[in-house]
Amino acid sequence: MSEQELRVQQKQEVQHSGETTKPEKYFVPAVDIFETEKQVTVTAEMPGVAGEGVDISLEDDVLTIRGSKQPEEQTDARILLQEYETGHYLRRFTVSEAIDQEKIEASMNDGLLTVVLPKTTPAQPRKIEVKVG
Amino acid sequence: MAVIRFAERPRFRNPWSEFERMRRGFDELSRNFLSGEVPFSSATVYPPINMYEDAEQLIIKAELPGVAASDMDISLEGDTLTLQGRREPRHDDDKVSYHRREIARGSFSRAISLPTKIDPESIVAKLANGILTITLAKAAEVKPRKITVVTE
Known part of the structure; x- marks a missing residue:
């Protein structure tokens, strides 16, 4: 498989997220979602967000991933070229599988967030014996 | 400008x-x-960059999530700084079914021509939370010099 050249993807701003009090932008992070027999894994691109800035919640089958970027250091540097904007990240998904809430795990690595959502094990079939009275 | x-x-x-x-x-x-x-x-070439300058240095920032420091190659030739690297391809497995594939994988190479002369000995590149920050100190001859006026 030949390697592809990476292309510039414009950041998409989140639509209809309500207004924010601070003039900060929320972007939609690019994600990869894949599923195995046991779990669903979500990978999201969140450059500039440290592990502490990530907030993940699963409520009523809606998975919300929010990443707050670290505040920029105040410098007196002059901007010469600006090709990307910085901001926070927000994205929501409706999860159709039954997820074991207690065992959700997340990790942050090089600006990539990985959330592992383990599926709940289906109830074991139980044989019920009928007693003859 | x-x-x-x-x-x-x-x-x-x-x-x-x-x-x-x-x-x-x-x-x-x-x-x-x-x-x-x-x-x-x-930007037309990946990765998009932001560039800043102050009196002492030139700062170049690029968002490169998912690119390990070991997969990145930065070189300086004359006044051209080249960023090269690659993002690991997905490990495709038969048992894995993808629902979304939005994160692009592959390699990149971008040459940036620097606006001022810099000191090639003092380049610091740092990767934190997926953001690459390259700090280049300006060459002594382009740094602003204060000239004191002597009264006779």
């Missing part, structure tokens, strides 16, 4: 690129005139 120095070099393959560049230049001019802000220019 300093931004003009970074204007893209004409690409010879596309005869219309020069017109496009001129149009963008006019757009930037009018926008600058109105807002006084540095215009937001869209």
